[in-house]
Amino acid sequence: MSNAPWPTELRLSADKRALHLTFDDGFSAEISAEMLRVMSPSAEVQGHSPDQRKTIPGKREVMIIGVEPVGNYAIRIRFDDMHDSGIYGWPLLYKFGKEREALFAAYETELVEKGMSRERARRT
Secondary structure: OOOOOOEEEEEEOOOOOEEEEEEOOOOEEEEEHHHHHHOOOOHHHHOOOHHHOOOOOOOOOOOEEEEEEEOOOEEEEEEOOOOOOOEEEHHHHHHHHHOHHHHHHHHHHHHHHOOOOOOOOOOO
16 A cells, blocks of 8 residues: 555636645645646647657636546546546545745746747737
8 A cells, every 4th residue: 555645635726827735744736727737748739759748828817617436546638728638546636735936936937948928819
C-alpha cells in the first residue's frame, strides 16, 4: 500500500476558478483553474512524448464546470472551454499544490518565449 498523501477534501471555489484541496498529511492548497487547464495531463496537452507537449495560451479566465471521480485514484475536470480529457491523479494534484508557484512561473516564461499570452485572443 502506498504512503502517498490522500485527499480528505476537494472543493470547487464559488467563482469556479480554483480547486481547493486538503490532504491527510495536513497539506492544503488552492490550484487555479487556469493552471489545471494549461497543465492538463491529457494527451491533447502533453502529447505522447515530451517533445509533443503543447503550450496552451489564453486561459486566464477559464472556469471549471465539473469535477467527477475516476475510481478512487483521480478526478476528471471539465472546463468551460469544453476540455475534459485529463485524468488528474492524487499525486499530480499534490505536486501541483506543492510546486504551483514554480510550475506556473515556468509556464509564464514559456508563454513569453513563444510570443503567447495568458489572455484570450480578441476577435476583430
